[in-house]
Amino acid sequence: MSGKKLVNSVMKALDILELLENHKELGVTEISEQVGYDKSTTFRLLATLKERNFVIQNAKTQKYSNAVKLLILGNGVLRHRNYSHSMRIELKKLAEVTRETVNLAIAEGTDVLYIDQYETEDILKLASAIGLRRPMYCTAAGKAIMAHYDPGYVESLCTNFPFEAFTKFTCTDKKALLKELALTRERGYSIDNQEHHFSIRCVAVPILSRHNEPLAAVSISIPQFRAEADPGLQDRCIAAILEASPRLAKSFHSV
Numbered sequence: 563m564s565g566k567k568l569v570n571s572v573m574k575a576l577d578i579l580e581l582l583e584n585h586k587e588l589g590v591t592e593i594s595e596q597v598g599y600d601k602s603t604t605f606r607l608l609a610t611l612k613e614r615n616f617v618i619q620n621a622k623t624q625k626y627s628n629a630v631k632l633l634i635l636g637n638g639v640l641r642h643r644n645y646s647h648s649m650r651i652e653l654k655k656l657a658e659v660t661r662e663t664v665n666l667a668i669a670e671g672t673d674v675l676y677i678d679q680y681e682t683e684d685i686l687k688l689a690s691a692i693g694l695r696r697p698m699y700c701t702a703a704g705k706a707i708m709a710h711y712d713p714g715y716v717e718s719l720c721t722n723f724p725f726e727a728f729t730k731f732t733c734t735d736k737k738a739l740l741k742e743l744a745l746t747r748e749r750g751y752s753i754d755n756q757e758h759h760f761s762i763r764c765v766a767v768p769i770l771s772r773h774n775e776p777l778a779a780v781s782i783s784i785p786q787f788r789a790e791a792d793p794g795l796q797d798r799c800i801a802a803i804l805e806a807s808p809r810l811a812k813s814f815h816s817v
Contacts, residue, residue: 571607574597574607577597577599578593578597578604578611578617579616579617579628579632581593581597582627583628585627587620587625587626588625588627589624589626590605590626592625593608593626608626614631615629615631616628616629649666649678649810649814650678650680652806653666653678653679655809656782656803657680657681657682659806660682660782660798660799660802660803661682662682662782662783662784663679663682663782663783664679664783665703666778666779666780667701667703667707667766667781668777669698669704669707669778670695672698672719673695673697673698673704674695674701674779675693675695676695676696677692677693678692679692696758697723697724697758698723699720699723699733699739700733700754700757701754701764702753702764702765702766702781703779703780705742705743705746705754706751706752706767706768706781707768707778708776709744709747710747710770710774710776716740716743720739729759729760731755731756731757732757732758733757750767750804750807751766751767751800752766754766754781762784762785762786763783763789763796764781764782764783764784765781765782765784765803766782766803767780769810777814778814780806780807780810782802782803784799
């Protein structure tokens with residue numbers, strides 16, 4: 563970060579917002595200890611964020627949590643980039659064809675961030691993933707994007723991956739991951755076979771720029787019990803997402 567003109571107080575405030583993202587609510591002392599700032603500084607930052615409605619304070623516990631204003635800002639980003647219009651139409655079509663939940667994700671550092679989702683109308687469906695971050699190396703969306711990165715950038719990402727085993731199926735080996743990325747690039751889609759969550763499979767395709775740079779990925783989430791009950795389900799989802807891929811890319815490019 564050297565050489566960049568950073569505003570220290572802004573960095574500290576963002577640290578607090580990112581911390582609260584992963585907790586229901588925290589007190590001043592808890593926040594101070596976890597971000598590593600003294601209590602008085604933490605209190606002033608929280609007071610400022612509260613004044614601007616970025617955090618709220620529980621009147622009973624006096625603890626803080628992130629406010630809905632952050633969601634409003636996030637929805638504004640999606641609205642201005644038109645994700646909620648043409649792209650959502652294509653997500654809806656794919657969900658209707660497959661009868662499974664369809665997700666739109668973008669890359670952020672070593673993670674993927676799920677920015678939109680169209681849920682199946684089936685009673686047994688997955689909970690909304692919008693706003694969630696997941697490691698790239700063990701998600702179908704992440705691997706679909708990584709497969710089209712420059713090899714040098716993939717190497718740098720791998721050095722920062724913790725390669726944590728979330729399930730017994732998680733790939734925790736760099737060589738195995740690189741081999742899978744090559745296969746993903748060759749066949750045009752990626753697979754996550756319960757690598758991040760037991761009982762959930764995913765298939766995904768990348769959305770590429772006109773210069774073949776990865777911009778995002780679209781994935782289909784398949785509950786394991788349905789895949790076991792219907793052995794052809796995953797293959798049908800792969801066929802459907804590959805068939806929809808040109809339309810998904812066109813919708814994304816129209817943003």
